[in-house]
Amino acid sequence: MTRPVMAGLLTAIVxxxxxxxxxxxxxxxVGATPAEAASGLLALCALQGVGILWLTRRHRLPLTLAWSTPGAAVxxxxxxxxxxxxxxxxxxxxVGGLVLLTALWPALGRLIASIPAPIAQAMLAGVLLSLCLAPVRGVVDHPLVVGPAVVVWLALLRVAPRWAVPAAFGTALVTIGVDIARTGGLDGPLVPHLAWTTPSFTWGAVIGIAVPLYVVTMASQNVPGVAVMASYGFDVPxxxxxxxxxxxxxxxxxxxxHAINLAAITTALSASPEAHPDPRRRWVAAHTAGWAYLVLAxxxxxxxxxxxxxPAGVAEAVAGLGLLATLGSSLSGALSSMDGREAAVVTFLVAASGVTLLGVGAAFWALAAGLAVVAVLRRRAGLRMAPETGPSS
Known part of the structure; x- marks a missing residue:
């Protein structure tokens, strides 16, 4: 029993x-104050923990939930x-309503699945680029705070890749603590507290935030999460x-x-044989992760x-280290096929530009531009084939 429990703790901590x-x-x-951001993190930890406990107890499967990291990057x-x-x-x-609609109306899930994978991956890569550049700027602007985290990350990337990012965060926390001790104490809350916000709805937020957030959450978290579970012999309900x-x-x-989804990368920590040789006992690992998330909340x-x-920019710099692997896999997926590569490149460039048009952010316009290029390229290919496939005169 100790083995799956340790695997579950590792899943939550990582x-x-x-x-x-x-x-x-x-x-x-997107405008949250430190207290509102803390409330959001608390809500995500607590709700995904409760969700994991429900699903694992009900199905006896190593189902692990997570917040949408790609969505946060968006x-x-x-x-x-x-x-x-x-x-x-x-x-x-x-976004929550769209995910519920996906559960109740399979056609919506099929519509999202019909988006070419290179387009979705290129949009995510473009979104991630600015955050992944933050460590470079951070080392230049705050070498004594960010530099040690980068060194630790690089060292562990060679000997213990799974712990490279957590160790980098731990190192950053130590250096931040030294800086706080030198400049003054903490000003923010230490006790968890939910800050409720009355939602409002604007065209720019729904199109510029909700749509890209939903797409990347489905394409980069939920769908890969199902594939990872299937690779270990588990069918996701x-x-x-x-x-x-x-x-x-x-x-x-x-x-x-912002969004809760099926975990993708960390799913392997609780669903693989490393959690327990017997697949029927691996649900204990995910169940333990659920309790651990409640503690982390x-x-x-x-x-x-x-x-x-x-200092300003330090949090973003350390966050960028945690997204480098995701950026690499997104770029690989975006450019994996020569067919239609132009569409992926256009999507990446628009997303990376950070432009805002009609109050809507770059992520949506990147998706729209990429799909438009795909449509043009397919039409061009169809026209080329028409003389060969059409009826003879």
Whole structure:
């Protein structure tokens, strides 16, 4: 029993430490105050923990949920939106509704699955680029704070890759603590507290935040999560999982949580033979992760205040380290095929540009531009084939 319990603790610790700074950066970018960002992190931890406990107890499967790290990166690249934080919360609520609709209306899931994978991956890569450049800027601007984290990350990347990002975060927390001790104490809350926000709905937030957030959450988290589970011989109860994550996203929206989904990368930590040789016992690992997330929810406020006290740009720099692997896989997926590569490149460039048009952020326009290029290229290919495939005269 000890083995799956340890695997579950590892799943939660790695999942939390490798990306919580990304979540905070994303929430702050769309207008959350430090207290509202802390509330969002608390809601995400608590709701995904409860969701894991429900699904694992009910199905005896190593089903692990997570917050949408790619979605948080979309928020970080979107910046302020028309309507501010209230409109961003409204967009989170829309995402929860779309996930619920996916569970109840399979056609919507098929529509998302019909988006070419290179386009979705290129959009995500473009969104991630600015955050992944942050470590470079951070080393230059704050070498004594960011530099040690980069060195630790690089050293562990060689000998213990799984722990490279958590260790880098731990190192950053130590250097931030030294800086805080030198310049002054913490100003933020240390006790977890939910800050409720009344959602509002604006065209720019729904199109510029909700749509890209939903697409990347489905394409980069839920669909790969099902594939990872299948690789270990487990069938995900798709409809119920989408219902649980949709309800969790909708409930957590007013508290600042952006999106909850099926875990992809960390799923392997609890679903693989490393968790337990007997597949029937691996659900214990995921169940333990659920309890661990509830504990992490309690300390989330203190961590948020700690990170908020760091010099400007430090949190983003450390978050960028945690996204480098995701950027690499996204670029690989975007450019894996020569057919239609131009569409992927256009999508990447528009997303990376960070432009805002008609109050809508770059992520949506990147998706629209990529799909437009795909349509043109397919039409061109069809016209080329027409003389050969059409009826002879």
């Amino acid at each position: 999942g939390f430490t490798s990306s919580f700074a990304v979540v905070l950066a994303g929430l702050r970018a 928020l970080a690249s979107s910046g302020g939106v028309d309507g501010g934080w209230h409109a961003a919360v409204g967009a989170f609520l829309v 798709w409809r119920e999982t989408m219902l649980v994550t949709g309800v969790g996203t909708a409930v957590g929206a007013a508290a600042g949580g 309690v300390v989330s406020a203190a961590l948020t205040s700690f990170v908020a006290a760091a």
